[in-house]
Amino acid sequence: MSLSMRDPVIPGTSMAYHPFLPHRAPDFAMSAVLGHQPPFFPALTLPPNGAAALSLPGALAKPIMDQLVGAAETGIPFSSLGPQAHLRPLKTMEPEEEVEDDPKVHLEAKELWDQFHKRGTEMVITKSGRRMFPPFKVRCSGLDKKAKYILLMDIIAADDCRYKFHNSRWMVAGKADPEMPKRMYIHPDSPATGEQWMSKVVTFHKLKLTNNISDKHGFTLAFPSDHATWQGNYSFGTQTILNSMHKYQPRFHIVRANDILKLPYSTFRTYLFPETEFIAVTAYQNDKITQLKIDNNPFAKGFRDTGNGRREKRKQLTLQSMRVFDERHKKENGTSDESSSEQAAFNCFAQSSSPAVSTVGTSNLKDLCPSEGESDAEAESKEEHGPEACDAAKISTTTSEEPCRDKGSPAAKAHLFAAEPGGRPRDGGRLDKASPDSRHSPATISSSTRGLGAEERRSPGREGAVTAKAEEARALPQEAFAPLTCQRRETGRAGAGLAACVGLTAVLGHWGRGKHPFIPHPSPFVLSIRSLLDHMGQFCSVTGVARPGMTGLTFEPREGLMFAQGMGAAVGAVGPSPPAAPARLTRGLPMSPFGSLFPYPYTYMAAAAAASSAAASSSVHRHPFLNLNTMRPRLRYSPYSIPVPVPDSSSLLTTALPSMAAAAGPLDGKAATLAASPASVAVDSGSELNSRSSTLSSSSVSLSPKLCGEKEAATSELQSIQRLVSGLEAKPDRSRSESP
């Protein structure tokens, strides 16, 4: 028999609700996103035996069924002989009883992140994908040892601005480009027990960042059911697509679920670490970041000054060219008695060209940021033990970072918080205003974290190695960068949720065979559950990927069409979005608030869930990513963050909300710093420049007493050539070297 969307499945049968069917008609907001009828749509049928069946049109059956074959490995039997996939009925309709847990998350390699944050927050993305640096690693505690968890990570837009690196500073350069389809990265070890997660550092180093819009390392799922915590389309992948010159904020999610199938209907605990915010670039703009990476990333070892890598050779090459120039200059002037001074000049340049000069440059960086000196020295010392040892050390030696932050100059502080969206108050970001019934309200936000300070004081094991003094010392700064957490508790309707899982498992079972348990290889596979609904004439939506530079509304259909073809081949364009559709549709982005702080896109919130989010709104208001009140209509759909509008270019380096700064309370110093950040950073840059200039000039000065007339001119020319050839010290900060 066929089901219409409104046909309820009788509770008590094998499926209380069909996985893909909401039990009620879509509300207004939901309706607004509809309007597209995909060319192909499989039909859903419910056979008499009560099991769900996936019936596909003949042309589609084969590829889809091929994808589903692997589902058998997950224990879900279905026939591969025909177009009907019989899915095993769910054992239970009730969610598992939850044992209270209290997850805490500690960001690993925090010092590295802090340095990263201070130096410019640039993260390189490439077409083929580039790993994150610093690597995103966390340590969890407070999990139920027996329970299973799924850990995820995603990266959301921090604001809707485009940035440029100008005068050694990151400045807003306009409105953001169309947002890329966001993807959720599921940790390959998921699901695992709390004990397993807590026994190790959870690293997401395999996640890659790309700017390749046609990246095929992702796939999309759609959950139209308004019973689900997830609603809309959900993309997964090993690579996250980002826009260059845009600011992003990684997020970490803990989901208590023993099966990937239950993911969409489970509670999400979301953690934000402000220091992990970054600006995506295709090439490093700020050599501080470059140097930081070279110093800390083993793969970049070849560029370290101490090595025999390319950098060394390049400098030797420079040296050689200088020598040639010197000889030629000698010939031209013909006097040998000047050789001593020339030798002095040469020595000067030789020195400048030697690795030692790079060290000078590095020291300049340290001079630039007094608070960095210690960190750099520390980083260098760690280098002796390798990056991994470095990271490991950071786990229990976070005290050393504190002086950097607390004793840092205002400039350093400003810089520290410059890229921190909203200058998140340490407490303002915690959402402890959950309503008592938050567990049952899809839009209710509740806190699951009390801040790292408390967490670390409490969590055993790792902290055992940390002295009480160290704990005390790091408490304050840690709080300053305490992860902003948000928890969504959505028990949902078990029938709908679990039933949806059936369909999910059928697909994920195949993916589980690959390297990544949940990532399909090698071909992308996009499953559109919504397309099923489309077929029923109830739900239609335009989803796709907006391409940068597109004029008008153009969509690269993903769900329906890719579903239709099974293996992701492109088909024709989908029709334009309905004129009255919300912004998210006009952009055609297939993303959803997947794991976001709200279970619904804010477009939904207004009509569908705003009422239920009343309890959360106060918290939301204080959260830069949740601020519905201050957000302005965006032309693009932002499935996750609700960015705080950047007031003006004069405060480009801080997106702090005044209210948040005011709410910072104990952070008043930092809040004040925030206000002064632009100027402070300017001073910062200036000081570095001065430092650099003095370094160069001091070298020259040692020559000048012996030089006269042509000699000085020649030396000057030498310097110019030297700069041109080797880039030397002025090069590091490309644009900085040009600033007065």
Place this chain on the structure above:
DNA sequence: TCTCTCACTTC
């Protein structure tokens, strides 16, 4: 500003 190639590295 981006993309590609290169030489170098780690694993």
Place this chain on the structure above:
DNA sequence: TGAAGTGAGAG
């Protein structure tokens, strides 16, 4: 030994 991860640099 080769795949993969790096920044530099050319275009």
